[in-house]
Amino acid sequence: MAARDAFYVTSPIYYVNDSPHIGHAYTTLACDVMARFMRLDGRRVRFLTGTDEHGQKVEKAAREAGKEPQAFTDEVSQRFRRMVEVMGTSPDDFIRTTEARHKRAVSALWQKLVDAGDIYLGTYAGWYSVRDEAFYAESELVDGKAPTGAPVEWVEEPSYFFRLSAWQERLLAYYERDPQTVMPASRRNEVVSFVKGGLTDLSVSRTSFRWGIPVPGDERHVIYVWLDALTNYLSALGYPDTESELFTTFWPADLHMVGKDIVRFHSVYWPAFLMSAGLAPPRRVFAHGWWTNEGQKISKSLGNVIDPFELVARYGLDQVRYFLMREVPFGQDGDFSRAAMLKRANHDLANDYGNLVQRVLSLVQRSCEGRVPDPGTLAAEDDELLAAAHGLVPSVRGAMDEVAPHKALEAIFDVVGRANRYVDAQAPWALAKRDPVRLRAVLWTACETIRHVATLTLPFMPTASAKILDQLAVSEPARRFASLGPDGAHLVPGTPLPRPEGVFPRLQEAAA
Ligand code: MSP
Numbered sequence: 001m002a003a004r005d006a007f008y009v010t011s012p013i014y015y016v017n018d019s020p021h022i023g024h025a026y027t028t029l030a031c032d033v034m035a036r037f038m039r040l041d042g043r044r045v046r047f048l049t050g051t052d053e054h055g056q057k058v059e060k061a062a063r064e065a066g067k068e069p070q071a072f073t074d075e076v077s078q079r080f081r082r083m084v085e086v087m088g089t090s091p092d093d094f095i096r097t098t099e100a101r102h103k104r105a106v107s108a109l110w111q112k113l114v115d116a117g118d119i120y121l122g123t124y125a126g127w128y129s130v131r132d133e134a135f136y137a138e139s140e141l142v143d144g145k146a147p148t149g150a151p152v153e154w155v156e157e158p159s160y161f162f163r164l165s166a167w168q169e170r171l172l173a174y175y176e177r178d179p180q181t182v183m184p185a186s187r188r189n190e191v192v193s194f195v196k197g198g199l200t201d202l203s204v205s206r207t208s209f210r211w212g213i214p215v216p217g218d219e220r221h222v223i224y225v226w227l228d229a230l231t232n233y234l235s236a237l238g239y240p241d242t243e244s245e246l247f248t249t250f251w252p253a254d255l256h257m258v259g260k261d262i263v264r265f266h267s268v269y270w271p272a273f274l275m276s277a278g279l280a281p282p283r284r285v286f287a288h289g290w291w292t293n294e295g296q297k298i299s300k301s302l303g304n305v306i307d308p309f310e311l312v313a314r315y316g317l318d319q320v321r322y323f324l325m326r327e328v329p330f331g332q333d334g335d336f337s338r339a340a341m342l343k344r345a346n347h348d349l350a351n352d353y354g355n356l357v358q359r360v361l362s363l364v365q366r367s368c369e370g371r372v373p374d375p376g377t378l379a380a381e382d383d384e385l386l387a388a389a390h391g392l393v394p395s396v397r398g399a400m401d402e403v404a405p406h407k408a409l410e411a412i413f414d415v416v417g418r419a420n421r422y423v424d425a426q427a428p429w430a431l432a433k434r435d436p437v438r439l440r441a442v443l444w445t446a447c448e449t450i451r452h453v454a455t456l457t458l459p460f461m462p463t464a465s466a467k468i469l470d471q472l473a474v475s476e477p478a479r480r481f482a483s484l485g486p487d488g489a490h491l492v493p494g495t496p497l498p499r500p501e502g503v504f505p506r507l508q509e510a511a512a
Contacts, residue, residue, distance in 0.1 A: 007043045008252075008255070009038075011028045011049040020309075023259060029321060031049065034257070037459040048095060053073040055225030059210075106235070107213065116278070117163075119163070129150040159203040162204045164272055181281075230270045230273065255284050263285065291335070317463060319349060322409070325405045354504030363432075371494050374493035375493070377441070399411060412453055423442075
């Protein structure tokens, strides 16, 4: 990834049949962390999110709510916009599939598939799950249900098909070309064996309901909601205008972030559609795992859905963002528990990170007249800690390049731990009278380390990290990775610093 300056990252677009939950917040957050990281690393970033508003599932939800689909989607889509804000995420665009720019793109893409000879009219007779918006073969059913546990219904209707069967070899060549096209490896293996098992043509239009984009030239059909939805990644770049600066800069996408349940759509159907239309397939699809709640599968019927708005209100935004990115190796399933959430907030943030910043900055305030101290000559221990801080940029960049935000945080918090041990060992509070020269070297080293840590935690905890950088009087333009490392900037002795304030409060057990 590092070879390219531009970075286009997308979240799935969310069905507006329901309110946002932790799963939606998680995917969007992971994209945000990647986007913020790449921006700070000097890349040109485009981060897209939005809502998926057509199809039978949304139409049904609107009917149940007693609303017209358009009015219903207008309303529910707003809740997702709100989630984007409440989670502190920073998309460059928010797309809705009911927008004119999207409909135009979908019709144009359809026409390309027709021109390529990959669309033909037939009849679909088989199983369909409205909940999954997916077709299933008889052989895939488990006890009369979809493999996901969703109910299925028998559908028999005229339908246009996409000649997916013709794409097997080209899809396999696409996965072969770069092992990172589908990640993690377990998902890649799943996709490759699915494609090797042989592909059947895909039904790409429906005639039994109306809420969708009509098939150009045959308005009795609406385009299959997944063909419609996937195209959002192109519509937001102004497709079908493929000559624009926006399109040429950002296509193909660098990273489609998805949940493990929707890999097949993104790694099999989508690259086949794109290649058929003469467009490059995505560079990478990364599938994350699913959250359970206190060990239980999350479901509306169990009433244990986790509301991201409530989570942020209760534990704090930076705390929630940190927890979600740190607790579970990205790509694996994970469990949300209140005890684990509190432990991360209190142990890692309040005790380790917060305490490091607080004690160092209070000492600077007290013993150095509230100014960045002059380091004078550094000792071996100082150089050692600084070397660890300087080493963070390449190691964190490596972790983010493999979409492993948990590893990035591990590396950063390893330096937080070292810095705390360094402060304990140097005991600067005891140096104030005895050796003020040494005191200044120690505090300068600690402040420099904190500057590195806080700049690197910006993508994960934007608010708290910015407050820490404020307390170190780091200017806005200096808050980027180019200012770090041995060849970067450094804190200038004599700079006045504001009075320190704690940034990570200790949360009470009662919060649980
Ligand atoms: N509309 C489609 C995506 C179209 S993209 C072109 C869709 N929407 S969704 O609203 O149902 O789900 C969106 C995302 O939420 C998926 O990536 C899914 O994996 C994720 N999650 C849903 N429940 C989840 C958990 N319990 N845990 C983590 N993520 C989960 O699919």
